[in-house]
Amino acid sequence: MPTDPTQQRAAQGADLGGAGAAPERVAPAAAGSLITVEGLAKHYRVHQRSAGVAAALRSLLRRRWETVRAVDGISFSIAPGERIGFLGPNGAGKTTTLKMLAGLLHPTAGVVSVAGFRPAERSRDFLHAITLVAGQKQQLLWDLPPADTFELNRAIYEIPRPVFRQRLDELVELLEVGEVMRRPARQLSLGERMKCELAAALLHRPRVLFLDEPTIGLDITMQASLRRFIATYNERHGATVLLTSHYMADVAALCPRIVVINHGRIIYDGSLPQLVRRTRPEKRVELHLERAIPRPELEALGARLVSFEGTQAVLHVEQGDLKRLVTQALAALPVVDLSVADAPLEAVLADLFAATPAPAAPGLPAIVAPP
Ligand SMILES: Nc1ncnc2c1ncn2[C@@H]1O[C@H](COP(=O)(O)OP(=O)(O)O)[C@@H](O)[C@H]1O
Numbered sequence: 003m004p005t006d007p008t009q010q011r012a013a014q015g016a017d018l019g020g021a022g023a024a025p026e027r028v029a030p031a032a033a034g035s036l037i038t039v040e041g042l043a044k045h046y047r048v049h050q051r052s053a054g055v056a057a058a059l060r061s062l063l064r065r066r067w068e069t070v071r072a073v074d075g076i077s078f079s080i081a082p083g084e085r086i087g088f089l090g091p092n093g094a095g096k097t098t099t100l101k102m103l104a105g106l107l108h109p110t111a112g113v114v115s116v117a118g119f120r121p122a123e124r125s126r127d128f129l130h131a132i133t134l135v136a137g138q139k140q141q142l143l144w145d146l147p148p149a150d151t152f153e154l155n156r157a158i159y160e161i162p163r164p165v166f167r168q169r170l171d172e173l174v175e176l177l178e179v180g181e182v183m184r185r186p187a188r189q190l191s192l193g194e195r196m197k198c199e200l201a202a203a204l205l206h207r208p209r210v211l212f213l214d215e216p217t218i219g220l221d222i223t224m225q226a227s228l229r230r231f232i233a234t235y236n237e238r239h240g241a242t243v244l245l246t247s248h249y250m251a252d253v254a255a256l257c258p259r260i261v262v263i264n265h266g267r268i269i270y271d272g273s274l275p276q277l278v279r280r281t282r283p284e285k286r287v288e289l290h291l292e293r294a295i296p297r298p299e300l301e302a303l304g305a306r307l308v309s310f311e312g313t314q315a316v317l318h319v320e321q322g323d324l325k326r327l328v329t330q331a332l333a334a335l336p337v338v339d340l341s342v343a344d345a346p347l348e349a350v351l352a353d354l355f356a357a358t359p360a361p362a363a364p365g366l367p368a369i370v371a372p373p
């Protein structure tokens with residue numbers, strides 16, 4: 003039955019579950035939500051073996067199995083048109099989750115509904131509704147120009163030629179790939195290739211975009227350019243975007259909402275500014291002074307003095323006390339320049355990860371931060 007080429011193509015490299023995969027139910031989509039995930043889990047059984055020949059022989063006789071809880075019972079729902087940053091350290095379960103949402107992996111347990119479909123069935127309509135782009139995988143044909151891959155996708159998705167032309171023109175313009183799309187993919191820079199990957203992945207105008215590290219390895223200019231594209235595409239077409247990235251700048255610029263996962267569990271679901279306020283509520287105030295002053299004059303400001311060297315001082319102050327501190331500093335001290343910043347996002351996330359160590363035993367409740 004699965005003669006649909008989209009299925010064959012998209013299933014490349016997929017682990018289609020197997021014996022241990024539990025049957026899925028279609029989630030009753032929460033009102034107004036496009037993606038609903040409830041108690042979603044993916045456990046892998048892996049064969050444990052120590053290094054060395056003796057251990058190899060022993061393991062032939064007695065196999066030791068261990069369960070890796072890659073995703074361990076996560077729930078969330080996403081409204082149409084949302085842009086969500088899916089964050090977590092390496093091995094947290096992000097890619098596994100995206101693959102289950104895209105129907106490339108069968109969940110061990112739980113319920114998933116994407117645009118009204120059950121992803122694991124990989125129906126034709128589902129495949130037309132979604133796309134999955136992974137920065138570390140490529141779908142462009144290596145020896146051929148991206149233009150040929152675009153043409154192939156036109157045929158696979160049965161896009162009428164005039165519609166294809168129009169969509170391609172738009173993507174080529176937004177991504178600025180008019181020239182490079184005619185050169186063999188292997189001759190393109192990583193950034194040029196990534197742009198063409200996105201174009202190829204969007205020709206069928208999916209409503210849901212799963213982007214797994216789309217900017218990995220790119221320089222800052224190219225990262226920013228892809229970011230702009232993703233934002234424009236989302237706004238113009240109302241597409242829903244679920245994105246993972248190591249680059250906090252991507253997430254801060256693109257995602258009003260973030261979902262943080264660690265050890266297969268959701269540990270935060272809410273806005274980035276809220277997370278910063280909860281985890282590192284203090285603001286960092288940097289003062290540049292006209293001349294050196296005695297330390298007590300800075301201490302008199304009533305904030306935590308973090309560093310003071312020469313004419314530069316750094317203070318940490320509670321959000322609610324910021325206005326008073328700044329006003330007082332400007333009035334009382336010879337301030338030349340003053341800047342206020344939040345704690346760096348990397349530090350905020352590191353705090354959050356450290357606060358949620360691996361569960362000692364299976365079945366511990368996830369620590370879910372209230373929004
Ligand atoms: N096919 C597999 N077999 C066994 N373990 C796997 C497999 N794929 C992923 N894992 C494990 O599942 C966990 C989550 O992996 P992944 O979803 O790729 O994390 P992330 O994308 O957040 O870095 C990791 O511990 C990883 O080693």
Ligand SMILES: [Mg+2]
Nearest residue numbers: 096097098214
């Ligand atoms: Mg990953």
